[in-house]
Structures are given as structure tokens and as C-alpha cells.
Amino acid sequence: MSTVQADLYPSRQHKAPSWQQRIDPVIYRQDLQDAPLTMEQLSRFKRDGFLVLPEVFTAAEVAVFKQELERMSRDPEVLGSPAAIREPDSGALRSAFAIHRSNPLLARVARDERTAGLVRFLLGGDIYVHQSRLNFKPGFQGKEFYWHSDFETWHTEDGLPRMRTISCSVLLTDNNPWNGPLMLIPGSHEHYIGCVGKTPENHYESSLRRQEFGIPDDDSLSKLVDQGGVAQATGKAGSIVLFDCNTLHGSNSNITPSPRSNLFFVYNHVDNLPTTPFDGRPPRPDFVAERGPVEPLEIGPQQYP
């Protein structure tokens, strides 16, 4: 399963940041007939590296998901799991990983044709869930999350060889410009920034709270923002955000009373299974990065509850 493979996207290996062009496609599907997205949406995804689709899930469906989240935030089994990330002070649930395995209802969202169906099309074939989680970002004290490329981490720490991975965020609260929404740098997915600083041991435990390695340098960020600007992924609850694994993203803090929560599914093509991590560290746990063997996801229409 894990074989030695050439490192096509080196990072955290040199004292100065590096910059290279992406060598992988953004949309793998060749035949665009019968696409579940319009031509305009497809070309925006290709150009920007992300796409916001407004109100894909109905208010009634969102209510079902939120009720389940509410229940999970009080469930001792969820709170006690190693896959749960809790607030240092209050102990409140901030993230729960591997929800596609542990939660039957949310596992169906992971297989929904409105989420996975779109990604299977974009990635041109069978996919599986590389990572899933639910996120709570509280109001008043919501912390910022600094710019990063998920692929930089998944490649370096998990050994994910190529850029053939797409994230799908299902917004469960309204995301407004002022309550710390996801921000993305359009076009940044076409470049790969090699970062400075070697991964420390057990980095993942702290990095899920606050990333300190795999951080792009100021000059690269400025150049990319000069080219593409900054976009905020705003939308009503029920909207989804699809973004390429290499699109730089982050979020500012949130002092407003409005919390944000979302479901987050990372889909990877079955031919792109993780190999040995490129930073020489032991692989991260399965609940953060699925290492296989995997079955292709059985995608179809779903109904909730």
C-alpha cells in the first residue's frame, strides 16, 4: 500500500520558500456532457479553484443536520473520542473527525449526489472520503485560521501524491462577510508554494487548532493576492463550497455573535491513495487521513432524515 514515490511537490525541506507550477489537472473529467454543473460553473471552478453553490440543501435538511450536531455536542461518546477536538478552556466541541464513519446520518451526506456526485464528476472517476469532519466556529471568540493549502499538508504529512482531491463544505449557518467566513485566493491552486520549516513530531495534534508549519511566506501570498484578490465564500445555510485541495484559504476571527458551523468532506480519487509521508514522519491517524484500502463511494440521491 505504501511504496516509495518521487516527491513532485516538495515542501518543508529548504530554508527558502519555493514556487512551482501545478502539474496536475484541476478538472479531470474529459467528457463534459451530462455534467451536474453548468459550463460557466465548470470554468469558474477551473479558473478560481473553488465554487460556491447557493442553497443546495433545503432549510428543512439543514435543520435535521443541525439537530444532529446539537445532539453530538452533548454525546459523551463523541466528546471522549480521539477524533474530537475540543476548546482548550470550555471543553466545548470544536471539530469531530471521521463523521462519515461514526455517524450514519452524516455518512449519507458524504454519499449524496449533491456533494460527492459533483466531485466524482470533477475528479473523473471513483472517489472515497479522505477526511471528514464537522466544525463549530463560535461567535464572539471565533479564532482566525491562517492561510494554507490543504494539499501542502496532505502531501507532506500524509503522503498524498497528486492534486486529485476536492473538499466540499456544507454550510449549516449563514456565512456573512463579517462573521469570519472562509476566504480563498482565486487562482492560487495553479501554483504550489513550498514552505519553510520541518514538521515537528505529533504536529497534527496542534495543527488542527492552529497551523504553524506549512505556512506560505508573505511574499508569495502578496503576489498571489495581487494576481487573484481575496474572495469570501459567503452564502445562506445549505449552500456548499467546493474547493480544490491546493487553493489557498483561511479565515479571519469572528467577534460577532453569529457562530458558524459546517460539514466538511474531502474526496480523493481512488488512484491517488496516500503513500509514505514525504516529511519522513509517521503517518497521521486514520481519522485525519484515510490510508486505505478503500472502496469507491456509492453515490446516490439521499433523503433526510
Add this chain to the structure above:
Amino acid sequence: MSTVQADLYPSRQHKAPSWQQRIDPVIYRQDLQDAPLTMEQLSRFKRDGFLVLPEVFTAAEVAVFKQELERMSRDPEVLGSPAAIREPDSGALRSAFAIHRSNPLLARVARDERTAGLVRFLLGGDIYVHQSRLNFKPGFQGKEFYWHSDFETWHTEDGLPRMRTISCSVLLTDNNPWNGPLMLIPGSHEHYIGCVGKTPENHYESSLRRQEFGIPDDDSLSKLVDQGGVAQATGKAGSIVLFDCNTLHGSNSNITPSPRSNLFFVYNHVDNLPTTPFDGRPPRPDFVAERGPVEPLEIGPQQYP
């Protein structure tokens, strides 16, 4: 100059937050003939407690101001002054107070009919500068500033008796929804939230970096945002933001590369001079809060440089 006066807006005196209606006018001027603002602008200011006026200063004027700020950020006299607030780590200039006294060019901005002229009209008579400063909010690492009413601090720590004070911020960089712009709660100026927690000694030294006292409680904030929402004061460089002393405001962090800088003038009516601080602490220094005697500001048209 300082006489004992009834505390009409108590705060930091009780164990539970309090909530009272504003007892002062928002616009003091009775005769609205010959107003330097339209009726629509006047009624928005009265209703919301703030007003953004786009591109009041030209790009050429903004360039003159920015050049002066650039010079000041390298001037040893400015950097060494007690009126300068510097970044803990880098030592970079973050704020410089009392610029209307120390800097002849910026003193003219303080007397400009496009800033002070509007406020003199709104406050219905002669005004002076209670506080002035320039602010740099850097890109990448711009910190959040939590919700507060300036009046709560000026009343409690400076002894400013009544709400007859208006701030004018001159934007020197573009303020976008994503780079941590000023946020305000429309309508919040009509209510006064008495805060919990007694002012500690020398509070002002830390409070200019991060406010920890005079912070409204979560329930009051939620109620006010439910009523009025959250507004972001966005605009191109050269725009100005006028806001009432009691309008709740704050800002999220800024991880984008775009810094923000502004000039900030607080105008107070000459009949509303600070009296003895209501928290029993010694008054804050003059560069943070002018205590008089004062001369009415000589307001007129200005040209730059």
C-alpha cells in the same frame, strides 16, 4: 475645571451588566437649514449612529497623508514619544496619539471643514479635539479589536459627562469586507450597556492594545445585533466614517496582505469637557484625553500639502 458631577451613565460598578436608554440627543443642531449633509445622510446618522461618506479626500490628498505617515513611522522623535504605541515584537509604529498637536499637516486635517465642519454641525456648536491618532493595522497579522462603546471608556476613565462627542475616521487605505474593516452595530448608540469589572490601575496602557474592561456582555451584544445587524464600514481610501461616541464597534483580525491605516479625530463639544473620572482612578494622560482648557477649533477649507 473638574467638578463633582452626577454619573448619568454608570458602568464598571455592579456585578451584573445594566442596560439603559440614551438620554442625550444624537444630532444637537436644531436648525437643519444649510446642512453640510443631505437630509437622507442626517437621518441615517441619527438612526444608525454612523455614516460612511465615500471619497471625501482625493487620491492626491491621501497620497500626501500617507507620505507623512511613512515619514513618521521612521521618525525617532515620534517613535520615542509616550504618545506612540508600538508593536510588542517588531517595535513598529501601530498608533501615534495627539497628532493634531504634534503634526502641523495632520492638525490641518483636524480643522478641515470636510471633517470638523460636519461634526460641528451635528453637535450644534463649537468643538475641540478630545483625542486624535493615526492607526496602522498591518496585513497578515492584524489583530482583532473587541466590541466596545468609546463613550463607556471616555465617560468612566476620562469623566466625559454626556454623549456629545463624534469620531471621524479618515481611511487612508481601501477598507474591504475581508481585511478587518471597522464593524458597527447600527442603532446601538441609542442604548448604554453598563459593563462589569472595575478598571484596574494604568488600564489605558494595555487597553490601547487590547481592551479587557468596559466590554459589553454577550447577551446585550446578541440583543443589539438581533435588532440592528452588523455593518462593515468599507470604502476606498479617502472616504470618511463619522460615528457617534456610543455606537458599539470593533473589528475582526486581518490575515490578508492588505494593511489598513487611518487618521482618527474625536471631536467633543466645548460644553462637555471631562470632569473627574467616574471610576475613581486618576485621569488618563492628555494625549489620550484632552482635559482643557480648550479653544474652539478654527474650522475652514484646507489644502494639502
